[in-house]
Amino acid sequence: MRLRESAVQLKENVVIALDVIRNHKMRSFLTLLGVIIGVMSIIGVQSLIEGFQKSIHDQIEQLGANVFQVQKYPVNVGHHDRDKYRNRKDITWEHARAIEKYCPAVERVAPEAWHFEIVIKYRDRKTSPANVLAGGTPDFFANNSYYIDEGRAFSEVDVQQKRDVAVIGKDIVDALFPFEDPIGKSIIVDGRRYEVIGTIEELGRRFGGSEDNKVAIPLSTFLKYYGTNRSLNITVQAASVDMMETAQEQVIGVLRAIRKVPPGEPNDFEIWTSDTLISAFNDMTRVVRIGAIVIVSFALLVAGIGIMNIMLVSIRERTREIGIRMAIGARRADIRLQFLIEAIFLSVMGGLFGILIGVGLSQLIALATPVPAAIPYFTIFLGFIVCAAVGIIFGVYPAAKASKMDPITALRYE
Amino acid sequence: MMIELKDIKKDYHLGLETVHALRSINLNIDENEYVAIMGPSGSGKSTLMNLLGCLDTATEGTYCLNGSDVSDMNDDNLAEIRNREIGFVFQNFNLLPRASALHNVELPLIYNGTPSSQRHGLAAEALTKVGLGDRMQHRPNELSGGQRQRVAVARALVNNPSIILADEPTGNLDTRTGDEIMDLFETLHDGGNTIILVTHEEYIAEHSDRIIRLRDGHIERDEAR
Numbered sequence: 001m002r003l004r005e006s007a008v009q010l011k012e013n014v015v016i017a018l019d020v021i022r023n024h025k026m027r028s029f030l031t032l033l034g035v036i037i038g039v040m041s042i043i044g045v046q047s048l049i050e051g052f053q054k055s056i057h058d059q060i061e062q063l064g065a066n067v068f069q070v071q072k073y074p075v076n077v078g079h080h081d082r083d084k085y086r087n088r089k090d091i092t093w094e095h096a097r098a099i100e101k102y103c104p105a106v107e108r109v110a111p112e113a114w115h116f117e118i119v120i121k122y123r124d125r126k127t128s129p130a131n132v133l134a135g136g137t138p139d140f141f142a143n144n145s146y147y148i149d150e151g152r153a154f155s156e157v158d159v160q161q162k163r164d165v166a167v168i169g170k171d172i173v174d175a176l177f178p179f180e181d182p183i184g185k186s187i188i189v190d191g192r193r194y195e196v197i198g199t200i201e202e203l204g205r206r207f208g209g210s211e212d213n214k215v216a217i218p219l220s221t222f223l224k225y226y227g228t229n230r231s232l233n234i235t236v237q238a239a240s241v242d243m244m245e246t247a248q249e250q251v252i253g254v255l256r257a258i259r260k261v262p263p264g265e266p267n268d269f270e271i272w273t274s275d276t277l278i279s280a281f282n283d284m285t286r287v288v289r290i291g292a293i294v295i296v297s298f299a300l301l302v303a304g305i306g307i308m309n310i311m312l313v314s315i316r317e318r319t320r321e322i323g324i325r326m327a328i329g330a331r332r333a334d335i336r337l338q339f340l341i342e343a344i345f346l347s348v349m350g351g352l353f354g355i356l357i358g359v360g361l362s363q364l365i366a367l368a369t370p371v372p373a374a375i376p377y378f379t380i381f382l383g384f385i386v387c388a389a390v391g392i393i394f395g396v397y398p399a400a401k402a403s404k405m406d407p408i409t410a411l412r413y414e
Numbered sequence: 415m416m417i418e419l420k421d422i423k424k425d426y427h428l429g430l431e432t433v434h435a436l437r438s439i440n441l442n443i444d445e446n447e448y449v450a451i452m453g454p455s456g457s458g459k460s461t462l463m464n465l466l467g468c469l470d471t472a473t474e475g476t477y478c479l480n481g482s483d484v485s486d487m488n489d490d491n492l493a494e495i496r497n498r499e500i501g502f503v504f505q506n507f508n509l510l511p512r513a514s515a516l517h518n519v520e521l522p523l524i525y526n527g528t529p530s531s532q533r534h535g536l537a538a539e540a541l542t543k544v545g546l547g548d549r550m551q552h553r554p555n556e557l558s559g560g561q562r563q564r565v566a567v568a569r570a571l572v573n574n575p576s577i578i579l580a581d582e583p584t585g586n587l588d589t590r591t592g593d594e595i596m597d598l599f600e601t602l603h604d605g606g607n608t609i610i611l612v613t614h615e616e617y618i619a620e621h622s623d624r625i626i627r628l629r630d631g632h633i634e635r636d637e638a639r
Contacts, residue, residue, distance in 0.1 A: 008527045019512060324508045327469060328569065329497020329525040331490045407469050411508065 034303025039354025135222020151198030323410030343395025351387030501570025
């Protein structure tokens with residue numbers, strides 16, 4: 001019996017709530033604006049972060065489950081933390097050769113060096129400075145999952161003789177050679193002349209940007225022009241996925257021996273795997289997420305106060321209605337429920353609009369810019385729950401106030 | 415006996431002062447009686463009306479309605495009593511302005527959990543009984559004063575209450591429309607309903623079978639006609 005009564009009343013309350021919102025469109029909209037903006041921002045931020053994250057994860061996974069890197073600095077160090085690691089010995093080509101020689105679990109070793117913001121010219125054409133110069137050995141391509149499209153990769157001979165040859169990515173081909181075959185052409189990279197001997201297959205967009213902006217030259221040539229006083233990254237491919245652990249142990253052992261790290265001391269170099277990269281990236285986005293959540297919490301607090309305010313106004317306006325309902329048999333709990341449902345409806349409705357606008361906006365951004373977006377289903381679900389909670393928290397006081405009215409006074413209210 | 419009031423007292427506290435609105439009221443009303451409660455303003459008739467309607471409880475004394483003692487009931491039980499046993503008709507109609515006539519009449523049924531399938535039928539029946547079978551989807555502001563009061567009467571009837579409690583039901587109506595409403599009460603009374611009318615108009619009270627006159631919180635006169 002009680003249950004059936006509740007069901008009947010719940011339906012009535014929902015009808016009333018919708019009716020009230022419909023009859024006060026402007027007022028409801030303004031009240032909802034706070035919720036809408038709050039939910040919209042969190043959904044927008046989350047979809048962009050999740051899109052970004054997904055593309056980074058894909059990218060990192062493309063590194064391969066059997067590939068890791070040796071670097072001087074840990075993943076994700078800030079500027080002031082960097083000083084802590086500055087005094088470590090550089091990682092050198094010698095280290096790479098030692099790994100190759102003494103680690104049987106290792107299949108391929110590729111030392112590499114990078115230089116960023118490079119402009120490339122060919123005759124009167126010129127690229128933007130969004131390109132990257134890499135110095136590598138022949139295994140650079142295999143270890144980074146770069147495949148040769150046309151021409152060839154550089155060889156051991158190219159490396160030994162420090163030849164000025166380059167293998168270029170798809171973006172650069174498109175920018176400099178729209179109507180020509182780039183192979184055999186002479187390009188100017190950062191002011192120096194190289195012969196194009198090959199192109200890299202299109203990789204597409206990753207990390208939220210293009211991956212096809214690479215110019216690869218022999219590592220020896222790179223060091224000749226940019227100096228040897230630098231730490232290299234060494235990309236190591238284990239013989240198989242099962243050998244990953246063993247390969248890492250062997251590499252660590254060899255490097256500690258060469259770099260004379262005393263037993264008991266920690267490594268003075270870092271091993272980067274796709275797992276460490278992913279967790280480092282997740283650490284980074286966590287800060288953004290937490291920031292967004294804090295800001296949105298404030299927005300929702302303000303929105304909740306707005307809802308409470310409008311509910312108090314609404315209750316005052318409808319004092320007589322409350323009196324009538326009480327006179328014909330509404331219990332205090334019925335009145336409380338009615339206004340609570342109204343507050344929840346207001347809030348959840350704002351949440352719904354916020355979610356729609358947030359998803360829409362982030363999809364638009366994803367269409368118009370290279371930033372990727374994903375639909376953050378969990379956040380959407382959470383958004384609904386949070387909105388309902390805001391409705392309940394800020395609706396409780398007005399609803400309680402309504403339910404405590406004296407029916408006689410309420411009936412007489414003008 | 416439908417209504418038994420024994421030694422009912424009602425005090426109000428206005429600051430430090432205590433107002434004795436009702437001083438020892440003893441009153442019995444039988445089923446199917448048609449009673450008018452009269453008295454000048456300040457005589458306590460509104461207070462009595464609120465007590466009879468279970469909108470308020472007495473400071474002292476007992477009130478038995480249809481065999482159950484309602485003097486010490488809590489708010490929730492009083493709400494249920496109001497829903498089941500009492501049908502209110504107010505001077506200013508007190509309809510929900512945005513709801514249709516039908517929905518206004520359905521309201522008491524909503525609060526006792528009548529499923530909507532039965533609700534529409536019962537409400538439509540009550541509206542037909544008061545002569546508004548063709549105005550069910552109209553909102554109060556689309557109806558005349560007399561029609562609005564008929565909606566209110568239909569709402570009072572829909573739950574088959576023990577008493578219909580009408581507080582100055584013709585106060586906001588012109589004489590002719592007021593007479594129509596009084597004729598409606600007459601019909602209801604003839605149909606077996608118990609009616610309690612609060613008024614200060616002698617000619618309205620004359621429709622009843624018994625007039626109870628209050629003065630200063632006492633029953634001054636209680637006469638059958």
